[in-house]
């Protein structure tokens with residue numbers, strides 16, 4: 001079927017709407033077909049060797065030989081249509097989150113220059129198992145190297161995270177409880193180290209209540225957005241434990257000593273509004289619009305220049321890094337001892353025995 005002049009004109013207009021440059025090879029083909037369709041075979045003199053652009057165009061047009069105007073028009077329309085459809089299918093692909101495989105306790109995706117690490121044990125309130133600590137470490141290592149501009153940690157379901165999974169203390173290895181405590185301290189120190197050293201802006205999207213280590217780590221994030229449904233609870237004394245995640249240093253620095261003491265010594269649970277007033281949370285959003293508002297904001301941030309953001313973050317955090325590593329080391333050493341204490345063992349047994357809720 002012969003292609004009409006109207007189809008040809010339409011193809012010309014569609015070409016102008018292409019968002020991506022189709023590349024020189026395709027542009028030369030389009031140029032040649034257009035000239036052939038409108039003027040017929042090339043009869044102009046060959047440009048000089050040094051006039052590269054004109055020569056490339058002349059070569060492309062001449063290569064069509066005696067192709068008829070009708071056939072050139074048809075080929076032009078077909079080429080434009082294939083460029084348009086390949087662009088729209090690649091745009092559909094771009095908006096589909098690139099879900100990373102191999103994680104059992106997390107859902108990790110990268111889209112719109114944002115790597116999102118979602119804690120994914122909603123039925124257990126996203127309590128962090130040994131495996132989840134290891135997977136978060138791996139996800140942070142990958143996010144540090146990928147193309148994303150910012151990295152977000154959030155939770156699936158109604159909780160952000162209920163802290164350390166207390167079952168981590170019930171699976172006693174063959175080396176006994178001392179070995180469990182030693183391995184736990186090594187894992188925890190490495191886990192927290194990955195937050196201290198994370199090279200890109202790290203953002204917490206606190207979608208619900210947060211407990212224990214998921215709260216203490218917030219001092220190592222660059223921004224913390226919370227729903228007004230979120231609460232912040234660090235029940236360390238009740239559990240016979242002591243603070244971690246560098247909170248023994250960062251919390252007094254962020255909120256002042258006495259407010260930090262209320263949380264870290266006396267288990268005071270903060271509302272989102274209180275956490276904002278004390279500087280732990282950057283901004284609180286109504287739960288109804290939380291996801292929408294936060295992600296619009298984050299997508300805009302992720303369009304900022306990647307290297308500039310990373311270097312600025314590293315400048316801001318770099319000053320304190322050595323101190324933070326030392327604090328992390330001390331906190332883990334103290335916890336290793338605590339995990340062997342009756343105070344701690346009784347608290348864990350009480351959680352599982354009586355199913356007592358904090």
Ligand SMILES: CCCCCCC/C=C/C(=O)SCCNC(=O)CCNC(=O)[C@H](O)C(C)(C)COP(=O)(O)OP(=O)(O)OC[C@H]1O[C@@H](n2cnc3c(N)ncnc32)[C@H](O)[C@@H]1OP(=O)(O)O
Nearest residue numbers: 123124125127162163164165166168184188212213357358
């Ligand atoms: C190996 C390295 C170790 C590093 C350790 C680092 C130090 C970290 C310290 C901390 O994080 S301390 C804080 C520890 N967390 C807690 O003490 C919270 C315990 N959980 C609760 O108090 C309650 O579950 C809740 C979070 C207040 C929610 O209560 P709710 O009534 O709404 O739901 P539940 O029915 O209790 O929970 C549903 C389901 O999830 C299980 N679960 C929740 N949190 C934990 C947890 N932290 N550990 C283990 N399991 C948890 C809960 O048992 C329920 O399970 P099922 O009964 O349905 O099987």
